[in-house]
Amino acid sequence: MADLLGIGTSGLLAYQSALTTTSHNISNLNTEGYSRQRVELATRIPERTGAGFFGSGVNVVNVQRYYDQFITENVWRNTSEYSALSSFHEMSSQVDNLVADTRAGLTPMLEEFFAAVQDVANNPTSIPARQVLLSSGESLASRFAAIDQRLATMQEEVNAKIEFTVKEINQFATSIADLNKEIASAIGVSGGKSPNDLLDQRDHLLLQLSERVQIATVEQDDGMMNVFVGNGQSLVVGATVSRYQVLRDLHDPYKVDIYQSTNPAIPVTSYLTDGVIGGVVRFEQEVLEPARASLGQIAAALSMQVNHQHQMGVDLTNNVGGEFFANLTTVGALASSLNNPATTMAIDSVIDDPTQIRASDYLLLFRAGSYTMTRRQDNVVVATGATIADINLALQATPAEGFTLIDNGGAINTGDSFLVRPIATAADKMAMQIINPERVAAASPVRTWSNINNVGDVLMSELTVDATATDVPVDFPMAAPVGFTYTDITNEFIITPPAGWTLLSPAGSTLLYNSAVNDGNQYSIVLQNTLSGNQMKLDFRLSGDVYNSDALAIESNRDGFGDNSNALELSSLQTLEGMLGGTATYQSSYGRMVSDVGTKTHFAEVGAGVAESMLNQAVEKRESLSGVNMDEEAANLIAYQQAYQATAKIITVADELFQTLLGAVGR
């Protein structure tokens, strides 16, 4: 009968454990990362008798955790992916919103500026119209700066986010290492039993870690979990933690990079993928930097091209136009903080062709006596050479990069590098250069004149200063007119340049013009100032009948205050495809930037949606296996309770049997 009692007791104990585990499940219903548990029951070792084996009750052999490593890792991976895309999307939609408001973008300011140019063209002598042009130029410049400022703030946000997330990663790594220690010792003392709740805690930490950065895990035999990030860089090995830190970028003081805190520190930014870190870094590289670079590119091209044209005009004070916007052509290259302390070399970049300039930074590396120039936008080596002059030759060769370098002298050592940023600061630095409305150069520096005594009605028209082949600012005024006198012996105009100028083209100083054949033809001449060496190319059209000794002239446009030719030329810059290698206007460059940001944001949004549903599927799978279902637990509660009650009944029966026996003996 003692067996009966023993069996009953074993059942009571077993079901008590089962009820405990069920209650544990129910109470951890909402615990993040909890995996449901079950007690595993087994029969005790049976008693052998002559009649055979009699069962001796039930035993709890293990508290099992419903868990699958593969499913859990799948959740981690999907979490990394989702959090990368959602953090990318979150930041990218900020830029998207910034450019979304059509009234807050660049477009309205460009429109206003060029409309003001047109108004000056309509009324070249009107000081109010010129004043409006100056203030709309000011607004345009400050809009560039304002957008750039907003993007700079986003850069700071990126830096802060990286810094904060790396700190979190370090904390999680420390906690995981601590748990590794606990788990190993728990397994040791329990003789190989798994410490379920500790494992859940560690898995949950790993889940949170994978939200920050993509991880790879390997479990050791002793139950410790090794964690790796990026390209196999260790984060946690057993109970040891590798720490990461955030340092300023080597070249750019406004950017940061992530380093493994070894000695020397190893840069790992480019290896860390997915998670918040991966998403933010990708946002920085794919949205923020290109957007800022495009803005700088537009600012640089606009200011240079407007300045160039403006310097070919003459203002209300009879002077050649000065720079309209601040000169943004020359920008100093940034030396690496790791450069040899003995290096003193200083390098500037100078934009020479705003049409070709790209929205990119360049890295100039000096190693073993040779320079290598890499375009950072697409990591293409654009120039190599032993000297800066060699580099410049390669930069100017087709396809040209639109800028060259100036070596300001100084020593350079192998391993030194410079960040060349021709357009990076242009948007921020854009400003007005002229302040006096009279100095707006709306007029052309030259005009035509036909002799009053001409017999023919020959006319020189559409006289323009050729923008592409002219030194700016143009030399003004010429002391005397350039004379054109017709001789019918050879059907030619004989050109006489004024004193102080030589005629470089046409050769022979004559222009063949036969009114029957050449009526309306386009001609050009090139003059060179003997003192300054500046060249001026003039284009014009000849039309009408001409007779012997008819004379025409090109003279300086003194007092031509009603002339709006240069204002018209300035205004045509609005539709000039003078950017991106001659394929885009300022407006369409900006439009491309906006739709680029839009596209990236759109795909991040779509991608985040897909990643979210993948994550949900993974979580559903994990929850399906490990999650607690209340109804199930309620049913278990009832089942175990009933089993407990039934087992208790065995004790009662054993007691009754015992009492019966006692009664029989006592008689």
Add this chain to the structure above:
Amino acid sequence: MRVSSQYIQRMSVNTMLDQQARLSDTQLQLSTGKKILTPADDPVSAGLILDIDSGISRNTQFQENASLAMLKLGSEESVLVSVENNILRARELAIQAANFTNTDEDRRYIAFELQEIREQILALANSRDEQGDYIFSGNQVQTQPFTTDAAGNVVYNGDQGQRQLQIAEERRMPVSDSGYELFLGVRNGNGTFYTEANTANSGSGVITVGSVTDLAPYNALLPDTYSINFYDNAGVLSYIVQDSTAGIVDTGPYVEGAEIPGATAVINIGVKVEITGQPVVGDSFSIAPSINHGIIGAMDALIANVTSSRGTPPASAIFDSQMGKSIEDLDQALDNILEVRTNIGARLHATERQQELNESIIHEMTVMKSDMNDLDYGEAVTRLNMQMAGLQAAQQTYMKVKGLSLFNYL
């Protein structure tokens, strides 16, 4: 499949959050009336809309420019109409003065009125626009175009510039004409050549302004200066036409009113003149290519001529030759103004047509932008209703399902 209670809870909440987000988007679309809220909604259209915006604003500016062009051309034309009327009156007076019945007194009165007209034309040539800029000084708008120099001659101080306004992407409309072209660029004579009687003539021969009979030989020979001299050929009054190098063009006996050069011409120089009256031996006339001379210059010559004496037959003959020339000059001046006025009319017409074209471009762009950016309210409201129904269903389902638990029965 097992479903965990927490997962059911989370999914139901997520569904509601999603529905709410979509609802809020639709709501925002409805309140702004825009289909595209941020470039991410439709990146390609978003970039395009900016370009269209820019195009609309540029064309709107062209419209303004065109209106200004119309205004400027209109005011220039009204000045030219006055100039034209003045020249017409001067021409009338010149014809009247040419009539031999006039006394010297009459001609002095005529000269007096002509003098007034000259001042009037000069004042018109120095007109200013509403900004105080001179209309006819080319681009030197702050320089008075016509002034009288120390010698009493009217000189032009402006240039030959012409202002253009941009009225379309590829169209610049000239909105001014220089005083040089209008008032100075006037050919004398018949516009190709002019004739003159030698002031030392003692006969009463009067030369007509002549005309071009054949432009090709005239041009081929290059405009030359020709002289017509009268000489005594064996008792017959004859003429000889010679070019500038004394080469003989034609010679023959003088017949009053006959064409010179006549049928006997050695060289066809492509022009003809007639001489009437009675020239005498030693008289000479000349034919020279037209030169530009100003309206004011023509007026001055006319006034001087009107007041000159015609007491003797030779003086009278020179008077007649000169008057013929003066009237021809006025006709040339009138033609010149008329030509520019016709030109202005064409420019006004072209500007107007361009305005219509610009208007339709703006309209097209607006429609295009609207297609891309404007919300279809019907569709959006339907969507809103569906989303609201969806959210409501999700909420009700959640409330119902949430209550289901075995624990309720324990």
